Amino acid sequence: MYRPEIQLIDCTVRDGGLMNKWQFDDDFVCTVYNALSAAGVDYMEIGYLSSESAFSRDEVGPWKFCAENDLQRVVGGMEKRLKLSAMADIGRIEHDDIPMKSESSLDMVRVACYVHQIDAAIDLAHHCIDKGYETTINLMAVSTVGLRDLDEGLNDLAKSRVPVIYLVDSFGAFYSEDIDVLAKKYMEQLPGKTIGIHCHNNQQLAFANTISGIIAGANYLDATLYGIGRGAGNCPLELLVSFLKNPKFKVRPLIEAIEKQILPWREKIDWGYFVPYMVTGVLNQHPRTAIAHMESEEKNKVTQFYDQMTNATEVD
Amino acid sequence: MYRPEIQLIDCTVRDGGLMNKWQFDDDFVCTVYNALSAAGVDYMEIGYLSSESAFSRDEVGPWKFCAENDLQRVVGGMEKRLKLSAMADIGRIEHDDIPMKSESSLDMVRVACYVHQIDAAIDLAHHCIDKGYETTINLMAVSTVGLRDLDEGLNDLAKSRVPVIYLVDSFGAFYSEDIDVLAKKYMEQLPGKTIGIHCHNNQQLAFANTISGIIAGANYLDATLYGIGRGAGNCPLELLVSFLKNPKFKVRPLIEAIEKQILPWREKIDWGYFVPYMVTGVLNQHPRTAIAHMESEEKNKVTQFYDQMTNATEVD
Numbered sequence: 358m359y360r361p362e363i364q365l366i367d368c369t370v371r372d373g374g375l376m377n378k379w380q381f382d383d384d385f386v387c388t389v390y391n392a393l394s395a396a397g398v399d400y401m402e403i404g405y406l407s408s409e410s411a412f413s414r415d416e417v418g419p420w421k422f423c424a425e426n427d428l429q430r431v432v433g434g435m436e437k438r439l440k441l442s443a444m445a446d447i448g449r450i451e452h453d454d455i456p457m458k459s460e461s462s463l464d465m466v467r468v469a470c471y472v473h474q475i476d477a478a479i480d481l482a483h484h485c486i487d488k489g490y491e492t493t494i495n496l497m498a499v500s501t502v503g504l505r506d507l508d509e510g511l512n513d514l515a516k517s518r519v520p521v522i523y524l525v526d527s528f529g530a531f532y533s534e535d536i537d538v539l540a541k542k543y544m545e546q547l548p549g550k551t552i553g554i555h556c557h558n559n560q561q562l563a564f565a566n567t568i569s570g571i572i573a574g575a576n577y578l579d580a581t582l583y584g585i586g587r588g589a590g591n592c593p594l595e596l597l598v599s600f601l602k603n604p605k606f607k608v609r610p611l612i613e614a615i616e617k618q619i620l621p622w623r624e625k626i627d628w629g630y631f632v633p634y635m636v637t638g639v640l641n642q643h644p645r646t647a648i649a650h651m652e653s654e655e656k657n658k659v660t661q662f663y664d665q666m667t668n669a670t671e672v673d
Numbered sequence: 674m675y676r677p678e679i680q681l682i683d684c685t686v687r688d689g690g691l692m693n694k695w696q697f698d699d700d701f702v703c704t705v706y707n708a709l710s711a712a713g714v715d716y717m718e719i720g721y722l723s724s725e726s727a728f729s730r731d732e733v734g735p736w737k738f739c740a741e742n743d744l745q746r747v748v749g750g751m752e753k754r755l756k757l758s759a760m761a762d763i764g765r766i767e768h769d770d771i772p773m774k775s776e777s778s779l780d781m782v783r784v785a786c787y788v789h790q791i792d793a794a795i796d797l798a799h800h801c802i803d804k805g806y807e808t809t810i811n812l813m814a815v816s817t818v819g820l821r822d823l824d825e826g827l828n829d830l831a832k833s834r835v836p837v838i839y840l841v842d843s844f845g846a847f848y849s850e851d852i853d854v855l856a857k858k859y860m861e862q863l864p865g866k867t868i869g870i871h872c873h874n875n876q877q878l879a880f881a882n883t884i885s886g887i888i889a890g891a892n893y894l895d896a897t898l899y900g901i902g903r904g905a906g907n908c909p910l911e912l913l914v915s916f917l918k919n920p921k922f923k924v925r926p927l928i929e930a931i932e933k934q935i936l937p938w939r940e941k942i943d944w945g946y947f948v949p950y951m952v953t954g955v956l957n958q959h960p961r962t963a964i965a966h967m968e969s970e971e972k973n974k975v976t977q978f979y980d981q982m983t984n985a986t987e988v989d
Contacts, residue, residue, distance in 0.1 A: 532916070533849065533881060534888075560912055561874070561900075565849060565881030572850075583948075584877075595948070596876055599955045600848065608955075609983075612948060613976045620973050629946070630900075632911070632928060639915045639924075657936050660929045667925075 359603055362576045366400040366553075367393050367594055369619075370420050371444055372579075372586035376626045379404060379418035385618045386420070386431050389582065392614035394438040396598065397605040402579075403428070406443040406466060408454045428462040440464035444495070445481060447474045452481070458489025465491040467523075472502045475510045479517045486518055493521035493553060493577065499539065500530040500641050511546040521551045521577055526566060529559025529589050529638035533569035540573035553577030556592050558584055559638025561630055563592040568600065582611060583619045588644035589634035627651050632659035636666050675919055678892045682716040682869070683709050683910055685935075686736050687760055688902035692942045695720060695734035701934045702736070702747050705898065708930035710754040712914065713921040718895075719744065722759040722782060724770045744778040756780035760811070761797060763790045768797070774805025781807040783839070788818045791826045795833045802834055809869060809893065811839035815855065816846040816957050827862040837867045837893055842882060845875025845905050845954035849885035856889035869893030872908050874900055875954025877946055879908040884916065898927060899935045904960035905950035943967050948975035952982050 369389050370381055386403065393401050404420030412421055419427040423443040432441070442465040445455075455466070466485040470478035475496070482492040494514060499507065514522050524539055531539075536554070543552045554570035554577070556563035567578055580594035595615065598606045633647035633656075650662045685705050686697055702719065709717050720736030728737055735743040739759040748757070758781040761771075771782070782801040786794035791812070798808040810830060815823065830838050840855055847855075852870070859868045870886035870893070872879035883894055896910035911931065914922045949963035949972075966978045 532884065558877070560915075561877050561880050561909065564877050568848065584946075593877065593946075593951075596951065596955075599876075599951075609976070609979060612952075612979050615948060616973060616975045620975075630909075632899075632931060635909075635912065635915075636928075639912075657932060659932045659936075660925070663925060663928050 359601070360571075360576070361603075362551075363571070363601065363603065364399040364577050365594070365597065365606070366402055366442060366577060366579050367398050367581060368402045368555075368579050368591060369581040369585055369594075371402040371404050372581055372591055373622075373628075374404060374418065374420050375587040376585070376628055377418075377622070378416065379420040381418060381420065383430050388614050388618045390431050390439075392582075392610040395610035396607045398439055398594070400440045400442045400465060402442040402444060402467065403431070404443055405449070406445045406455065406463070407449045408451045410451075411449045423463065425456065425461055432462050437462075440491075442467055444469055445485075447477045447481065450481075452484050455485065455488060463490065465493070467493045467495055469495045469497055469525075471497055472499075472506050472510050475513050479513065479519065482517070482519045491521075492519050493523055494519050495523035495525050495553070495555060497525045498527040498643075499524060500526060500528055500535075508546070511543065515547050515550070519550075521553055522547055523553035523555055523577065523579075524570065524575065525555045526557055528641055528643060529557035529563065529634070530641040531556075531562070531566055532560075533562065533565050536566045536569040537573050540570050540575055544574045551576050553579065555579040557586070557638070557644075558589040558591060558630065559634045559644070563590070564596045564600075567592045567597060583615045583623070585619055585622065585628055588628065588648055589630060589638065590628040627656070633662045636663050640666055642666065675917070676887075676892070677919075678867075679887070679917065679919065680715040680893050681910070681913065681922070682718055682758060682893060682895045683714050683897060684718045684871075684895050684907060685897040685901055685910075687718040687720050688897055688907055689938075689944070690720060690734065690736050691903040692901070692944055693734075693938070694732060695736040697734060697736065699746050704930055704934045706747050706755075708898075708926040711926035712923045714755060714910070716756045716758045716781060718758040718760060718783065719747070720759055721765070722761045722771065722779070723765045724767045726767075727765045739779065741772065741777055748778050753778075756807075758783055760785055761801075763793045763797065766797075768800050771801060771804060779806065781809070783809040783811055785811045785813055785841075787813055788815075788822050788826050791829050795829065795835065798833070798835045807837075808835050809837035809839055810835050811841050811869070811871060813841045814843040814959075815841060816844055816851075824862070827859065831863050831866070835866075837869055838863055839869035839871055839893065839895075840886065840891065841871045842873055844957055844959060845873035845879065845950070846957040847872075847878070847882055848876075849878065849881050852882045852885040853889050856886050856891050860890045867892050869895065871895040873902065873954070873960075874905040874907060874946065875950045875960070879906070880912045880916075883908045883913060899931045899939070901935055901938065901944055904944065904964055905946060905954065906944040943972070949978050952979050956982055958982065
């Protein structure tokens with residue numbers, strides 16, 4: 358699929374960090390940064406933008422904050438060949454803690470929100486625009502949003518100055534047909550805006566659903582190296598690059614980075630296709646229960662997990 | 674997707690056995706059989722139908738042969754609630770070594786062939802029909818078949834008495850759009866026949882491509898528990914059953930069988946998404962080089978494998 362408007366956003370450090378509290382060392386982050394540069398990827402989402410008061414650096418690594426001195430250790434003194442993005446969660450960052458773009462190595466701030474937080478998200482995104490940043494709003498967990506709420510939310514987003522709106526399958530619950538319907542709806546109700554897509558792999562559909570988004574018109578595509586990310590993980594960047602056939606993208610640097618930095622983490626943390634993640638995806642539930650199960654001593658007792666979740670669902 | 678015509682064919686033992694030379698013990702095979710029965714799955718492909726002279730029982734397990742006394746250890750004395758299938762490879766089974774259906778626990782023989790073997794496959798399948806079996810022909814590696822050869826092959830198959838013809842993505846090379854185009858072509862050129870689909874997961878698309886096949890009209894669907902199968906494996910049966918929403922299928926017995934029998938094998942053999950399998954899928958190559966690499970001491974040297982394969986491809 359050759360479409361010059363397509364922008365690739367790598368979320369390896371940001372979404373992968375949800376599995377290890379962003380405890381990637383600088384060598385990891387630098388390797389990923391250089392690999393993405395060499396591969397022609399457009400953006401690297403290097404972490405979250407959080408106020409220092411919101412989390413303790415004793416508990417989470419530097420990429421939960423993306424302070425300028427952290428960023429400088431990665432990009433300082435180098436020719437910058439790709440843009441840097443950070444994600445901002447509503448309530449975790451004070452407006453005053455966001456530096457002016459002219460004083461930051463970040464190029465883009467992506468505001469993540471649930472549907473009831475859209476007003477706050479637009480407010481934060483406008484603030485970032487006024488400080489000089491590119492922005493997106495990533496409306497999470499759409500698989501749980503009713504039609505009236507979604508219409509109202511999209512209507513508010515349509516009137517905002519935010520140029521890119523993301524369709525996010527936080528729970529890995531969607532089939533490709535769902536993505537097709539929703540991406541077309543976003544395109545129709547958000548005239549003049551760019552649509553992005555961010556998928557999770559609970560049902561082994563993150564890549565397929567990203568392709569479905571591309572066909573429906575999405576031009577901002579999220580992916581991660583080897584699919585590393587929360588729970589079942591994300592769309593694998595190396596698959597997406599292989600699919601796109603755009604001569605500006607190269608797959609080999611991504612494979613090198615996977616070998617050097619991702620495979621060692623594969624021994625330590627369990628993202629990818631596992632029965633508990635599949636179960637929460639099929640049930641359209643947040644993956645937190647599956648992640649807790651995978652971190653317990655009983656991670657292979659998958660029938661027990663299925664029974665807990667389906668009984669819980671029946672009671673709810 | 675509720676469509677009563679849909680038939681599920683589990684290939685756990687047959688395709689999974691390609692990874693361990695069919696060295697599953699009887700407890701494994703019985704557990705899978707009982708789980709599939711409880712789940713409402715229509716067929717269990719329990720192995721290959723091979724002449725005893727074609728392979729040594731010192732090297733391969735009983736499910737490479739599916740002799741009646743092997744089958745009896747699994748289904749003997751039990752109420753039979755699902756049909757049994759075996760796959761026959763051209764040249765590995767003598768016609769005379771196939772028992773009459775009345776003397777066998779098998780219900781179906783699926784003949785696997787490459788495009789140049791279609792005549793031999795039709796001959797073998799007709800022989801099986803005449804002995805009383807249901808039959809299919811599974812035309813492998815269609816991603817490497819030219820348009821004229823495919824048209825000629827489908828034309829021959831259309832004139833045969835074989836009622837079910839499979840679209841097989843042996844190399845995991847197809848995108849869902851390819852499956853859509855090909856399944857529709859099979860439907861059109863094989864009037865009155867049922868279309869089946871068998872996918873491999875090199876690009877994490879086996880499930881998505883199976884759905885694509887369903888939407889295009891395929892009614893015989895292959896899958897395996899937890900996706901176990903050659904190389905990157907197959908469409909996971911538990912995902913397919915969750916998708917289908919047909920009340921005759923139950924997912925819980927499948928999850929139980931995965932816990933009891935498949936997860937232990939997960940520690941011993943490497944099927945699923947790994948970079949070498951992804952590389953052969955993207956390059957539309959047989960997975961044998963990737964399997965050899967994964968079985969070597971250098972399995973994590975994935976950049977080296979990529980370089981070997983892409984240089985080889987450029988030279989070819």
